Amino acid sequence: MTESHSFSGTDAGISAPQPAAGSPHFILEHTFGYTGFRGDQEAIISTLVAGDDALVLMPTGGGKSLCYQIPALARPGCGIVISPLIALMQDQVEALRAAGVAAAFLNSSLGFDEAQQIENRLLGGELELLYLAPERLLQPRTLDLLQRANISLFAIDEAHCVSQWGHDFRADYLQLSCLHQRFPHVPRVALTATADQRTRREIAQRLDLENARHFVSSFDRPNIQYRIAPKDNPKRQLLQFLNSEQQGSAGVVYCLSRGKVESTAEWLQQLGFNALPYHAGLPAPLRAEHQRRFLREDGVIMVATIAFGMGIDKPDVRFVAHLDLPKSIEAYYQETGRAGRDGEPATALLLYGLEDVVKLSQMAATSEGSEEHKRQERQRLDAMLGLCEITSCRRRALLRYFEEELAADCGNCDTCLEPPATWDATEPARKLMSGIYRSGQRFGAAHVIDILRGADTEKVRQFGHDKLSTYGIGADMSANEWRAIIRQLVVRGYLRVNAEAFNALQLTEQCRTVLRGEESVQLRTLPKAAPAKATRRDSGAGEARAEISATDQPLWDALRALRKSLAEERGVPPYVVFHDATLREMLSARPRNAAEMLAISGIGDSKLAKFGEPFLALLREFDAEYSSGD
Missing domain, CATH: 3.40.50.300 (P-loop containing nucleotide triphosphate hydrolases)
Structure with a gap:
């Protein structure tokens, strides 16, 4: 109604x-x-x-x-x-x-x-x-x-x-x-x-x-602002979005799995949000109760799989956030359409990553449908990825999919409001392709990135990849930057992810012209990751210290000392407790409780249970000293 x-x-x-x-x-x-x-x-x-x-x-x-x-x-x-x-x-x-x-x-x-x-x-x-x-x-x-x-x-x-x-x-x-x-x-x-x-x-x-x-009728929903971004700690990205733009708003957060729905809802609850889980595995009375509360209460955030939302009759949903990639543009359009039914401004935020592509590709490949059905599913996924990676107006691309042409750019999507910069990624693309080829086209993105960045890991040494000519040739770029390049090259058809070979990255025929120097590659420019650059071997604490301000140096040293102590107790290297990048983010974010600690990159449920309280106690101690010093 x-x-x-x-x-x-x-x-x-x-x-x-x-x-x-x-x-x-x-x-x-x-x-x-x-x-x-x-x-x-x-x-x-x-x-x-x-x-x-x-x-x-x-x-x-x-x-x-x-x-x-x-x-x-x-x-x-x-x-x-x-x-x-x-x-x-x-x-x-x-x-x-x-x-x-x-x-x-x-x-x-x-x-x-x-x-x-x-x-x-x-x-x-x-x-x-x-x-x-x-x-x-x-x-x-x-x-x-x-x-x-x-x-x-x-x-x-x-x-x-x-x-x-x-x-x-x-x-x-x-x-x-x-x-x-x-x-x-x-x-x-x-x-x-x-x-x-x-x-x-x-x-x-x-x-x-x-x-x-x-x-x-026209498929255009001009009041919805479409924003799509690569995953870079999606919990932190979601939290920033909610705190800066959606305080007290009703919204829907979509996740691909039931487990992620429940963990995300619990995390949001711990942060003080009125969040509820919804998926087909919950008891029917509980699903009905959560849906009733969402429809009738103000400011409820429903964290859900796609089992939730069809026909939702709530006018004041101010945002829809996807923490995983939808499987098609139809699914994306329908799910984002639950926002802003009252015609007032609303936001559709989508965070996506290479792991989403891999997971959805596996789901399509192992479905019970015919080969034609699987091809159609792959084509729809490719179209969805194309919408994510496009550098022009998203609304025009979205409407074009439904055979509707928009006369001009919409002015209300992220690519219109902040046109993405592009850069000549030809040389990094060739380095990546060479690294994939020389390692035998048998390994996933994480390992290939380790080779390019010169990481000193057991797996790199086990396969002798530290002896490859491509080992360390990409040390000037962060792992996030390499992941972005891989994602865009997969979308553009230069690489493919072989779901039947443990998600190995493999070259396609299309990459030949790039490797021969006959074609340049222009990719979307993404925000820089942490300024620290990897080297062929871990350069130790000196490089990290250079990034720490004098004010933060005592806490930084204390965090590293605590990490070392915990590592020695367990007989493991310090990075097994937390990587430097995790400590740097902890230093910046200053989490005050377990829920905020979980938003730190590199901290999951298990590490939170093992190491969370000692680090939180240390942060509280420093906060108390800083306050008394004032």
Whole structure:
């Protein structure tokens, strides 16, 4: 219902002064309180009121709900809405009842007597809208019930669930074509916020809507600011984003795995945020409770897998943050579309890295789909990566994917607001390609980077890679910079990640022209990492000390002394406790508790449990001394 929240009397297409009672304009004004339709709404409603079918593609927040609610009220009988999410039905029905509409839902949350009462109200002509899950509708008993009732229309919401190529596929949706056979004279409307041309064709074919009138609205959501950045300690990046821009805001944080959802939600809770986890592995009552709190409370952050969000009817979501790469542009567009449904400014933040590409590639390669399906999945992932690495307007690229052209750059994405610099990366690219080739194209990114930076690791020595001519030739660049180069070369097709060979980096035919000096490589310039540069061997404390200010030097020395003491107790080298880079970040961030300590690069749950408290105690001691010194 709140999808139509942004209608006002200032919208174009103001209705006539005295619309006829029962007409769409009358219902719009007197039931829902708005005076004008937007975009294709009036044409869609007129099509359905006339008894014809429609396929509607309209962005989240564009007012899809009114497109079936108003014709259901304008036509005799009860409108049947097929929705895949039971948890949302109650909120939508409550909103309709608040507007004076006789609405109800039938799902497994009802007892027998209550369900019987609703069925009797349907047969008695007392209901105007009834919400059903597809699996409930397809039960023979339910179909028989509907054939005895007076039905005004069928609305199939989230119609992209019918697509076997899509990320929200529901097998029950494949059987909804039976509505055309059983109820040939009842108009049907299929609605979705996300579908490329291929998915549109599939929806029309599988739902038997080839003869339906198609309405495709603009996919542009100009109030959403799109920002995409490489991962560089994503917890710290998320925390900075929340603290600097989203204090007290409602939002969604998407993660790829259930474990990451739970750990991220717990971390945010420890930092004082009102954060809740949501994934399919949680008990159904707990999921429903968390969804209820998100919808009804202010300032809740939902940390979730893609199991959460379809059809979310909350207007004031101020941000959507992805801590992992979505598997396709369709998924990204739909998930970011949950922000800013009220038309007010909202932000979509995406953090991505090479490990995301590897993980999603593995998932696609090991899926049960056909080879054609796997190729399609890979193409969609490549398109998503292309959107991440593009140096021009992101919104134009996003809309172009849905075959919509934007006349000019949007001015409200990161590449428009801060145009990315590019640099000639030809020489580093050739060094990287040579390092991959000379080490046998058998190793992943981390090991290849160690070779290039001259790292003195057991694995480098084990394979004799410290004897290669490429050993140490990239010591002038940080590991983060090398990862960025690898990521962009993978996206551009110069390298590939072989998921079947332990994610080994391998050369492609395309890299030949670069290696022969016939082609230059221009890449997106990324922020510099820590200024310390690796050398062929660890240069020890002297180089690190040069970066420490005189004020911080006592604490720096104390942190290193504590690390050494803890390492000696365990009989391990100091770097096994924490790397210098971790200590430098600790020195800068001054974490005060376990949650803030977890945001430091190089500190996970295990190291926090083993070493966190001694370092926190030391930091507290120095803070107390500094305060007393003031």
